[in-house]
Amino acid sequence: MRWIKLLLGVLLLPACAALTMTAWRMALRLSFAPHATSSPALWAFVGGYVLWLVVFACLPKPMRTYVLGHELTHALWALMMGARVSGLSVKKTGGQVRTSKTNWFIALAPYFFPFYAMLFLIVFLIACAIWNLAPYLWVLFFLIGLGWSFHVTFTLMMLLTVKQPDVQSQGAVFSAVVIYGMNLLIMALMMAALSHAVSFGLLARTLGADLGTAYGWTLDKLAALWHDALAFVRRIEQH
Numbered sequence: 001m002r003w004i005k006l007l008l009g010v011l012l013l014p015a016c017a018a019l020t021m022t023a024w025r026m027a028l029r030l031s032f033a034p035h036a037t038s039s040p041a042l043w044a045f046v047g048g049y050v051l052w053l054v055v056f057a058c059l060p061k062p063m064r065t066y067v068l069g070h071e072l073t074h075a076l077w078a079l080m081m082g083a084r085v086s087g088l089s090v091k092k093t094g095g096q097v098r099t100s101k102t103n104w105f106i107a108l109a110p111y112f113f114p115f116y117a118m119l120f121l122i123v124f125l126i127a128c129a130i131w132n133l134a135p136y137l138w139v140l141f142f143l144i145g146l147g148w149s150f151h152v153t154f155t156l157m158m159l160l161t162v163k164q165p166d167v168q169s170q171g172a173v174f175s176a177v178v179i180y181g182m183n184l185l186i187m188a189l190m191m192a193a194l195s196h197a198v199s200f201g202l203l204a205r206t207l208g209a210d211l212g213t214a215y216g217w218t219l220d221k222l223a224a225l226w227h228d229a230l231a232f233v234r235r236i237e238q239h
Contacts (some may be wrong), residue, residue, distance in 0.1 A: 002171050005104075015220045017124075018210035019184040026191050026198050026207055041194075042223055044138040047116055050146025056153045065091045066154045069115040071095040078102070089215035107166045111155050112182035117147030117190075141194070145167040148187075 030042075052192055068090045075085045078099040087098035099106060100195040120129070121142035158164060161177075208212045 005171045005174035009171065009177040012177045012181065014214035015069065015211060016181045016184075018214040019181050019188070020215070021210040022203070022207045023184045023188050024201060025210075026188050029202075030191055030195050030197050040138040041141040044142040045145035048142040049149075050145075052146050052149035052153065056149075061154075061157075063104065064090060066150075067095040068109040071097045073110040073113050073115045074099065074106060076086040076115075077106045077113070081106060104170050104174070104178065107170055108178050108182075110166070111159065111175075111179045112186060114148050114151035116150055117144045120144055120147050130188070136221075144194075146192070152183075198229075 010056075034069055046176070071090055075088060075171045078085050078097075078101070081101070083102075084100040084189050085097060087096065089096050117171070121140065124133065124140045133139075133172075145216065168180075188203055188207070192200045
């Protein structure tokens with residue numbers, strides 16, 4: 001099974017390149033949209049993101065908060081996959097949640113799903129159904145920026161400093177590809193959901209084109225490499 005995931009991880013590398021190109025194009029479109037530089041929402045997102053970077057660098061790390069979000073993400077994705085969840089425990093040094101089944105979605109979800117950013121979004125949408133919060137939309141973007149920065153900093157810190165059983169269970173290559181690609185995909189989907197400059201249709205068309213480019217380039221290079229290898233073998237046989 002690990003060899004299959006290793007092969008799948010390698011096969012998904014061009015998809016990661018395509019997602020990188022798509023996310024970059026969507027970010028540029030968002031940045032250069034009319035009135036983008038004066039948009040309170042954009043600056044609120046940047047402000048929330050930068051604020052957490054400062055907090056993360058200068059203040060003690062809220063490990064219990066991170067561990068709680070990590071384990072709740074496991075639990076959430078397990079429930080979405082039809083599993084039963086029990087035995088949630090959270091400590092500063094680590095946590096645990098028992099699920100009746102697991103798969104790569106459940107195991108790797110905390111590394112690509114920004115739990116607190118999504119929580120802020122859901123709470124704000126529920127509040128909007130009760131009160132008129134349209135003038136305070138910038139608050140939502142500030143909180144999403146804060147939550148997303150929290151997710152990125154802790155994910156990088158934990159992956160780079162601690163051996164993660166979740167990652168080891170799925171294989172390093174497969175896990176790295178999934179974590180990187182899913183983070184970009186969720187980021188692009190959030191841009192499409194929250195911005196008028198980026199639509200889901202545009203995102204789908206752009207990603208489709210970039211996937212075609214990435215896999216086309218890869219196949220061309222592999223074909224050229226195969227051709228060179230055959231030519232090298234023929235030269236050896238002739239001698």
